[in-house]
Amino acid sequence: xxxxxxxxxxxxIVGSDGLLTEPEQLRTYECDGLTNxxxxxxxxxxxxxxxxxxxTVRVCHEAHIPFVARGSGTGLSGGALPIEHGIVISxxxxxxxxxxxxxxxxxxxxxxxxxxxxxxxVAPAYFYAPDPSxxxxxxxxxxxxxxxxxxHCLKYGFTTTHVLGLxxxxxxxxxxxxxxxxxxxxxxDLCGVFVGSEGTLGIATKVILRVVRRPALIQTLLxxxxxxxxxxxxxxxxxxxxVLPAAIEMMDNLAIQAAEAAVHANYPDCGGLLLVxxxxxxxxxxxLMTQVRAMCTSCGAWEIRVAQSEEERAAVWKGxxxxxxxxxxxxxxxxxxxxxxxxxxxxxVMSEIERLSREAGLRVANVFHAGDGNLHPLVLYDVRIxxxxxxxxxxxxxxxxxxxxxxxxxxxxxxxxxxKKAFMPVMFAEPDLDTMxxxxxxxDPERLSNPTKVFPRPRLCAEKPGPYQPxxxxxxxxxxxx
Amino acid sequence: MDDVATLxxxxxxxxxxxxxxGGGTKLDWGRPPRRADLVxxxxxxxxxxxxxxxxxxxxxxxxxxxxxxQHSLAEHGQRLACDPLWPERATxxxxxxxxxxxxxxxxxxxxxxxxxGVTLVLADGTVAKSGGxxxxxxxxxxLPKLATGSFGTLAMITQAVFRLHPLPHETRTxxxxxxxxxxxxxxxxxxxxxxxxxxxxxxxxxxxxxxxLDVRFEGTRAGLDSQQDELxxxxxxxxxxxxxxxxxxxxxxxxxxxxxxxxxxxxxLPTELQALCAQLDExxxxxxxxxxxxAQGVGVGHFRLEGxxxxxxxxxxxxxxxxxxxxxxxxxxxxxxxxxxxRLDVWGSPGDALPLFQRxxxxxxxxxxxxxxxxxxGL
Numbered sequence: 029x030x031x032x033x034x035x036x037x038x039x040x041i042v043g044s045d046g047l048l049t050e051p052e053q054l055r056t057y058e059c060d061g062l063t064n065x066x067x068x069x070x071x072x073x074x075x076x077x078x079x080x081x082x083x084t085v086r087v088c089h090e091a092h093i094p095f096v097a098r099g100s101g102t103g104l105s106g107g108a109l110p111i112e113h114g115i116v117i118s119x120x121x122x123x124x125x126x127x128x129x130x131x132x133x134x135x136x137x138x139x140x141x142x143x144x145x146x147x148x149x150v151a152p153a154y155f156y157a158p159d160p161s162x163x164x165x166x167x168x169x170x171x172x173x174x175x176x177x178x179x180h181c182l183k184y185g186f187t188t189t190h191v192l193g194l195x196x197x198x199x200x201x202x203x204x205x206x207x208x209x210x211x212x213x214x215x216x217d218l219c220g221v222f223v224g225s226e227g228t229l230g231i232a233t234k235v236i237l238r239v240v241r242r243p244a245l246i247q248t249l250l251x252x253x254x255x256x257x258x259x260x261x262x263x264x265x266x267x268x269x270x271v272l273p274a275a276i277e278m279m280d281n282l283a284i285q286a287a288e289a290a291v292h293a294n295y296p297d298c299g300g301l302l303l304v305x306x307x308x309x310x311x312x313x314x315x316l317m318t319q320v321r322a323m324c325t326s327c328g329a330w331e332i333r334v335a336q337s338e339e340e341r342a343a344v345w346k347g348x349x350x351x352x353x354x355x356x357x358x359x360x361x362x363x364x365x366x367x368x369x370x371x372x373x374x375x376x377v378m379s380e381i382e383r384l385s386r387e388a389g390l391r392v393a394n395v396f397h398a399g400d401g402n403l404h405p406l407v408l409y410d411v412r413i414x415x416x417x418x419x420x421x422x423x424x425x426x427x428x429x430x431x432x433x434x435x436x437x438x439x440x441x442x443x444x445x446x447x448k449k450a451f452m453p454v455m456f457a458e459p460d461l462d463t464m465x466x467x468x469x470x471x472d473p474e475r476l477s478n479p480t481k482v483f484p485r486p487r488l489c490a491e492k493p494g495p496y497q498p499x500x501x502x503x504x505x506x507x508x509x510x
Numbered sequence: 511m512d513d514v515a516t517l518x519x520x521x522x523x524x525x526x527x528x529x530x531x532g533g534g535t536k537l538d539w540g541r542p543p544r545r546a547d548l549v550x551x552x553x554x555x556x557x558x559x560x561x562x563x564x565x566x567x568x569x570x571x572x573x574x575x576x577x578x579x580q581h582s583l584a585e586h587g588q589r590l591a592c593d594p595l596w597p598e599r600a601t602x603x604x605x606x607x608x609x610x611x612x613x614x615x616x617x618x619x620x621x622x623x624x625x626x627g628v629t630l631v632l633a634d635g636t637v638a639k640s641g642g643x644x645x646x647x648x649x650x651x652x653l654p655k656l657a658t659g660s661f662g663t664l665a666m667i668t669q670a671v672f673r674l675h676p677l678p679h680e681t682r683t684x685x686x687x688x689x690x691x692x693x694x695x696x697x698x699x700x701x702x703x704x705x706x707x708x709x710x711x712x713x714x715x716x717x718x719x720x721x722x723l724d725v726r727f728e729g730t731r732a733g734l735d736s737q738q739d740e741l742x743x744x745x746x747x748x749x750x751x752x753x754x755x756x757x758x759x760x761x762x763x764x765x766x767x768x769x770x771x772x773x774x775x776x777x778x779l780p781t782e783l784q785a786l787c788a789q790l791d792e793x794x795x796x797x798x799x800x801x802x803x804x805a806q807g808v809g810v811g812h813f814r815l816e817g818x819x820x821x822x823x824x825x826x827x828x829x830x831x832x833x834x835x836x837x838x839x840x841x842x843x844x845x846x847x848x849x850x851x852x853r854l855d856v857w858g859s860p861g862d863a864l865p866l867f868q869r870x871x872x873x874x875x876x877x878x879x880x881x882x883x884x885x886x887x888g889l
Binding site (some may be wrong): 032053065083130131132133134153174175177181185186188189198203204205206208210212213214215216217218220223224225234241243244248255264267268270271272308309310311312314315316368369370371372397400402418435436437438439440441444445448452454455457459461462463464466467468469471472482 | 562564565566567587609618619620621622632636637638642643644645646647649650651652653655656658659660664675676677678679684699702703704705706707729730732733735736737738743777778779780781786807808809810838839840842857858860861862863864866867869870872873874881884885887
């Protein structure tokens with residue numbers, strides 16, 4: 029139970045309707061999209077302005093209360109999982125689009141603005157490129173925290189590629205501006221450091237985004253193969269030929285079955301399905317599509333369709349974007365993983381996943397961003413069967429180990445959060461993690477901002493990091509050295 | 511790498527200042543450091559450690575020159591999609607430290623978008639890796655971006671991992687000239703607002719010769735032909751001329767000319783480019799200064815101002831910076847006379863993030879060992 033005097037202070041900042049304290053209200057915030065971790069926060073504060081965020085954070089700073097910023101709560105790694113005895117600061121009421129500057133392809137938004145709303149604000153000529161599958165409901169603030177990806181980041185880059193500047197409330201309540209509307213602002217690229225820091229460095233209250241001109245032509249090819257290995261060979265061939273598609277997605281048979289059951293995507297029933305999207309000037313797309321088609325055929329594709337119209341494309345993508353949720357149709361429970369491997373390791377990693385799956389006696393469906401080696405193995409299980417959940421967790425983690433061993437990463441776009449922090453040492457040595465935490469100490473020396481996430485062990489920051497001391501031994505005439 | 515760690519640790523312990531150095535092409539950028547006891551050269555850290563061509567990534571040591579890396583990547587039809595200054599001499603560590611992005615940024619992003627992993631040696635000898643060897647990776651903080659553009663003040667970069675791109679099938683550059691800069695800047699905006707898939711776009715002006723605009727495309731023959739047709743429609747009222755030799759390296763000429771002179775860089779919104787160039791013309795006219803500019807469509811440009819005295823240059827730079835800042839932009843003096851650099855803050859205002867910059871510096875280099883004073887706000 030939180031000190032009522034503290035709650036009064038929060039209430040004075042955001043008003044009664046901006047503060048939630050009743051257990052049944054708090055229940056909504058006890059987890060994010062990763063529902064197997066749950067913690068009830070002491071309170072939820074819903075500010076509507078930067079000043080309110082600052083004032084709230086100042087109270088936390090003074091009273092030493094940890095806080096977790098939360099957008100739409102769709103994260104898949106427990107990044108927005110509350111901290112015990114801490115508060116959640118929900119940015120869901122900061123939803124203004126502050127500026128749309130089409131000639132410069134810039135948009136300035138508050139963090140609660142939904143990903144898809146940015147595209148809607150600049151359509152039809154422009155779009156916001158990062159497109160996580162949850163784009164209809166996830167917020168830009170959450171995307172910034174997680175450095176969200178999506179199918180089209182193969183060509184267009186990730187959230188970090190499209191965030192030019194940030195207004196950030198630091199964990200002591202002070203306000204800083206990182207980056208800006210123009211490129212290359214003098215100073216350290218702390219905007220680049222902040223994006224993907226999973227809420228551990230402060231709270232973004234304003235985000236300057238770059239939007240992208242919609243290409244003249246977009247075509248999506250769907251190709252059916254007998255196996256994911258054949259489909260994978262086609263991917264390698266396409267990339268080796270110097271073609272950079274906007275997206276390359278792959279699904280295995282189990283994932284196809286689930287997508288069919290859920291949204292009737294009308295996919296061919298095959299062992300490995302490939303979606304390849306090309307975009308650009310019409311003549312360029314036409315020339316490259318011929319190459320892609322030939323490559324698929326030579327790798328064993330027995331059915332190829334090319335979606336031309338916007339409706340046909342939407343239909344093709346529908347099954348892919350619904351793939352995670354679709355698992356509910358074929359399994360009562362599932363764990364989504366987010367490993368990355370060098371693309372060339374796909375065949376061996378796939379056969380190893382198959383072996384692990386057999387050993388564990390659990391089914392694994394596979395959905396990949398095949399172009400960049402980002403795997404989303406979905407481990408299917410039934411929580412009602414004793415021991416299955418644990419087996420599923422173990423299997424999911426073995427798959428991650430496999431990814432790291434292959435030279436990859438434990439997370440491509442979902443973040444480390446609560447779920448994978450214990451796995452960070454598999455990927456990074458102690459000095460690597462320690463160096464990252466030194467950066468953290470510069471932002472959040474008191475460890476108040478989402479303090480228990482990302483890192484397996486906290487680093488103790490000096491009580492007060494001293495101000496920068498100019499080197500005492502100043503010498504004249506140094507420039508001559510050059 | 512162990513050598514670097516030992517050297518840095520010892521220097522740090524002894525209170526010495528260390529200046530990391532690559533090809534030395536940009537060592538005079540920024541402020542002169544407050545102190546320099548040791549120049550730590552990456553010249554012998556020059557290997558391409560791995561070119562995973564099928565995965566389109568490469569791991570390279572910091573001292574490898576850009577040209578040598580590109581040459582090696584080209585064996586498998588690939589490249590680092592970036593065209594920085596003086597590639598024959600500039601090293602990977604150097605272009606990263608100075609964030610020297612070239613013209614290909616218009617299509618492929620900056621170095622910050624191409625680097626996917628880094629090995630850093632901190633002043634206390636800590637060797638730290640961040641990022642990895644895969645393009646898509648969100649595990650841990652993005653320290654490759656922190657190192658990029660840090661001007662050797664946070665850590666020594668010893669290795670970098672990059673995502674690569676295929677070499678283009680074909681390349682085509684078109685150049686247009688006009689009597690005034692205005693229609694060229696308008697064309698630059700029209701191109702950026704069109705569906706043309708250009709890879710480089712720059713405007714050139716110098717107050718004497720006719721200003722020009724260059725645009726470069728890459729792709730298949732059929733794709734290039736149709737893009738050229740569309741561009742010619744957009745540029746119907748302009749004269750197409752032959753591009754000059756080495757047109758995409760032409761900004762290198764801004765480091766040559768009569769002295770005293772300054773070479774600097776500015777960044778404004780694309781729509782403000784024309785106004786800033788007009789300002790350059792204005793400050794260059796009275797009193798008579800020589801000026802030249804090569805600016806990219808994205809709003810980042812390099813310029814050179816030549817004058818009779820440092821006084822005249824300082825006054826011109828102050829007016830120019832004020833014009834850039836009024837438009838939300840920035841202006842940085844890269845190279846100039848020592849006395850000018852002493853009188854003018856070469857970096858301009860760091861804004862409200864300076865205390866945070868200082869805390870980052872304090873955490874990673876508490877003794878102020880690395881390039882002390884070279885960067886923004888005396889970092």
